[in-house]
Amino acid sequence: MRFPKPWSKKRGSRQVGRALVGTVGEAAFFAALFLAGVFILALTLAQRFVAGPWPPLATGLGFWTLVALAAGMILMAGTSLLWGVLQIGSSRERRNVMAGRAEELELMGRAAREFPAVPRGVNLTDSPGTRLTYRLPATSWPGKRLAAATALALMWNTVWLVLLAAVIAGFWSDSPRWVLTALLFPLAGIGVWVLRYYVRCLREASGVGATIVEIDEHPLQPGGSYRAHVIQLGRMTLRRLRVELICEEESTFRQGTDIRVDRHRILSEIIQEQYNVTIDLGRPWEQEFQLQIPSGAMHSFRSPHNAVHWKVIVSGEARPWPSFCQSFPVVVQPAAPLPKRNPR
Template sequence: MRFPKPWSKKRGSRQAGRAIAGTVGEAGFFAAVFLAGVFILALTLAQRFVVGPWPPLATGLGFWTLIALAIAMIGFGGTMLLLGILQIGASSERRNALARRAEEIELIGGTGTEFPAVPRGVNLTDSPGMRLTYRLPATSWPGKRLAAAAALALMWNAVWLVLLVVVIAGFWSQQPRWVLTGLLFPLAGIGVWVLRHYARCLRQTSGVGATIVEIDEHPLQPGGSYRAYVGQLGRMTLRRIRIELICEEESTFRQGTDVRIDRNPVLSQIILDQYDVTIDLGRPWEQEFELKIPADAMHSFRSPHNAVHWKIIVSGEARPWPSFCQSFPVVVQPASPLPRRSPR
């Protein structure tokens, strides 16, 4: 009989523990470290500079030790929390792919002046893929809502802790601030609600996971056929997941003093439409398919007032997680002209 060894490396594809609960717990720990540092810093400064019946705190080794400890806690908690938010929506294999396959990809030069109005798309091929040659970047970051909720929660509760120190200092100096003391209770309720909203956003964003799109060649050409790969990470049940190839015309014009942008789809090709998909942490949803560009399609184009964009859109309707829609731009260059034949 073999007994489990928690210190040993796990084998197979099963998951040890709950990753979502671990992510929420880790974020809560770093947020608590940040707020504790704010409270210690405010309390130390109050003991040093607020006039009261107690003797002021001497600016000796103990004072500077508390200041350094508080600043270190604020910096450590804030930095680790920020790094955790930045990693939301990114797969853990990406850094391994960068280290393993960076030497296999040739440097991509510019297109020259042959097609001056066609985007070069150099930034679309600077990341290697795990399955295919290139991993396409998404146009939007899925952690924007989470970052806003985290900033609001930390700033609101940090201000509340500073006000708490002011109230405590008032009672110590026998000059209580009753109005501020009464305001602490509703402000604390708002702070608890903001923290719960942040935890809910963190849980939802962590559950959805990253969307990965890879392609074997880039840029594309009309009439070409290419291999593509889509992977969806997370732990959720999708009512539907759809992969589309979109060609969109964009017009920029001025109406009075306002600048308006009008977007009209020129081509919408549904590549995959699948229902009732279950995604687990150890087994992401993966799909390889053939991406075909119509031979008579318009190539990518960009000018000051008009543009033609091509993109791969991956959208999903999830429950109980929020639905998602990620856009991955690609560049379609004009078809290469046929070489001239010699009359001989």
């Protein structure tokens, strides 16, 4: 005879144990934990505040540890119990529908989504272009590395100067700090390396200028052809400059306790490739080209753990600076007989 398992466990898409017995078992466990938490809290507070034949508990580390332990048990068990009770008699589909209705209530007054699970790309059409209708935003801010390097160089060298002042003060007051003095040399070495890294980032940022991508229409549709304009500013000589249209899948998954993201490029089309390009401050590199979305291509897709992204990628191999790569997301909507939005 097999006893029903008082817990549920999911192995892949297979549920081990009966769902109801498992949920009831888990609910009973969390109820017991909740009651134990309440009991410990009541006992601790009573021993501390209620006068009786027992010696009163001091308000020290032990008291606060017990209070924190009991509060944690109550909070954790209470939340889990409530969640477990809500799950009884409710399928995943039903909960999904209820969550969807709550979302609809939040969205009341706003336009309903024409294309579910397709990103709207509202922020992609915020900025008007100078040559074409929209200027696409880049996914990463190019000055991020420079800002980080500046902050690191500033903080490290400030700390080093404070330590130097402490060492000098020690020598001044005839009580030299030899260990700290010895430590100053390796710390100074790291400080020099950080400063050099900062200068390199600064040179890169001043050499590799902004990348601008503009497009005449957005969102895009499979089978559509669109005009795009790329401008690369800066002062540099590039061995190669490439403009690509890519489509990639992105999956987020758990591996142990880590959350990992995997990407796979399913389409990569080189739209423009030029070698030995010289860019000056007053003479940026610019090019207009056609962006062709294949007719059978998958549209953009976004769900909590999976996505299909479309991007225009501008990359360059520069000398003496390292290569740069800027990515500009676009949204490809499914082709549908819906009225097109006014681009402005």
